[in-house]
Amino acid sequence: MAGPVNGFTVEATCALEFGPGAVARVPALVDGLGRAAAFVVTDAGLRATGIVDRVVGDLTAAGLWTEVFDGIGPNPSTTAVEHGATALRAFGSCVVVAIGGGSVLDAAKGIALLATHHGARATDDLWSSPVAGLPLIAVPTTAGTGAETNGFGVVEDTCAKRKVYLGHASVRPRVAVLDPELTVGLPPAATAATGFDALVHGVESLASRGANPVSDAAAAQAVALVGRWLPVAVDDGTDLEARAQLLLGAHLAGQALTVSGLGLVHGIAHAVTAHTGTPHGVALASVNEQVMRWSAGAAAEAYARAGAALGTADAVAGTAALVEGIRVRRPLHELGVDRGLLPVLAAAAVVDPVTANAPRTPTEDDVREILDAAW
Ligand SMILES: NC(=O)c1ccc[n+]([C@@H]2O[C@H](COP(=O)([O-])OP(=O)(O)OC[C@H]3O[C@@H](n4cnc5c(N)ncnc54)[C@H](O)[C@@H]3O)[C@@H](O)[C@H]2O)c1
Ligand SMILES: [Zn+2]
Structure with a gap:
């Protein structure tokens, strides 16, 4: 920050x-x-x-x-x-x-x-x-x-x-x-995928090199709202309070990312979607945990804030548990990513403009390892 x-x-x-x-x-x-x-x-x-x-x-x-x-x-x-x-x-x-x-x-x-x-x-x-x-x-x-x-x-x-x-x-x-x-009619799987996008916006904004106190304020509140209400909205799409809180959380996450920029989870997800057509949120969920683990040393302060907003001491584990709870994560090979595509994805991810804001700068080899672990 x-x-x-x-x-x-x-x-x-x-x-x-x-x-x-x-x-x-x-x-x-x-x-x-x-x-x-x-x-x-x-x-x-x-x-x-x-x-x-x-x-x-x-x-x-x-x-x-x-x-x-x-x-x-x-x-x-x-x-x-x-x-x-x-x-x-x-x-x-x-x-x-x-x-x-x-x-x-x-x-x-x-x-x-x-x-x-x-x-x-x-x-x-x-x-x-x-x-x-x-x-x-x-x-x-x-x-x-x-x-x-x-x-x-x-x-x-x-x-x-x-x-x-x-x-x-x-x-x-x-x-x-x-x-x-x-948003009440959005089916559970689409609610999960799109809502998870908002959570990643909040966390990547907190950890971004472009973060400042304004984006941090919006991002922390976004992570708190999305973390609390996304599982509720996925379980019961007609819960209007959950839908309202989630919509506000996603909006605040948008405010945050617009100020700060994003990071490597988005850099990889853009490449995955461009090659396989995978929905944005599903692509993010496929690599989020591996990227967070790889970034944790450089993003310690940001992840402590994200953890506080999620009500957990460990933001990486807390986010992973949320992903499991809303059933949005799938390994890359199930998304139509052949092993031979991994170097192509790695090359695209390192040059995607969003990656420049990542707290730890990846080489293509780093991204290859992350993709291997998520495959
Ligand atoms: N500009 C930004 O700041 C920004 C940030 C993140 C992502 N994006 C982009 O946004 C796109 C993803 O958007 P998204 O995740 O909102 O999904 P989406 O707009 O692709 O919609 C997903 C599906 O849900 C359906 N749908 C939408 N609302 C519905 C509703 N209320 N009821 C029933 N069905 C509904 C749509 O018809 C579509 O088939 C990607 O292209 C991504 O790159 C932009
Ligand atoms: Zn996004």
Whole structure:
């Protein structure tokens, strides 16, 4: 943890609307941003649950011109982002309303940004473009990524089989609408995987080289909330208090990671997902314990804080027990990782930008050993 004497900058994140039923405020929020139209970005699976059509009904009833783009899938691709941007450009000036998990939220940032950059590709570096993207409202329907707190997305470049980071300060959501009722229908396995992502965000943020007292405060509270309520939400998805606490925990973890950056668990998981399509949280769970053990010497103070938040003296064992309890861990070979792929994953993990914040800097050989142990 960097002390206050070192100096740091924390940018404002999004405004927040929290509470059961908060999604009903979306039309007023669009109106408040001074636009008469809303372009809803979502995925087809979520649309089938009826959540999206309810919001679309509210938007239309409020007199807002509305269109839906539901062409985003899990682990969104650069191609899907480009298709969405083409549709958005045809629709015209509006607020982008992203309703979904981290995949949809991340893709929507890319869509909102590309729409104002004619001719640009999703693989282009637009971070310092002088042109702003369209304003975004984020409505997360998973309690996990915290993607509503930041202006970047992790999108898969399907040709290169790697994750690319796209984003711009202008597409950081203006408002995050956290409505726990929207997460009640998320099945137990998806609740476990997405919720575990939030826990890793909290722990990796505490241990990150980019941590500061602001990120630490958010991360410690996130670990406490997720550690306490994730097992409850997995066991009983209809427990609204558990859903609400978990959604807040995931949001705080997002606030923390946006300030501090992440670490090697994410560096490896991005590579695993790019090569196998494994859901983000499941990929994290497959290597989390091995990475934490390998990092423990360098992250002693951070892990002591994480342990305190989890109510255990040993954060590594405490996290491993939580993973077992929510049944989210699988060895890498069950996720479609051949042994021959391990060197490829190791090479990708060490150069993933998130790995630069890890408390202990890994070589490819170090990551190979970690992957062997998790295989
Ligand atoms: N920007 C960031 O800060 C950040 C941080 C971490 C992860 N990510 C990215 O987020 C993505 C993962 O997002 P995720 O874990 O939220 O999963 P997801 O968005 O891929 O959703 C997983 C599945 O759950 C379904 N689903 C979502 N909400 C539902 C609901 N309420 N009821 C029923 N089904 C529902 C979706 O249709 C999808 O099939 C990855 O691409 C990852 O790289 C981004
Ligand atoms: Zn994550």
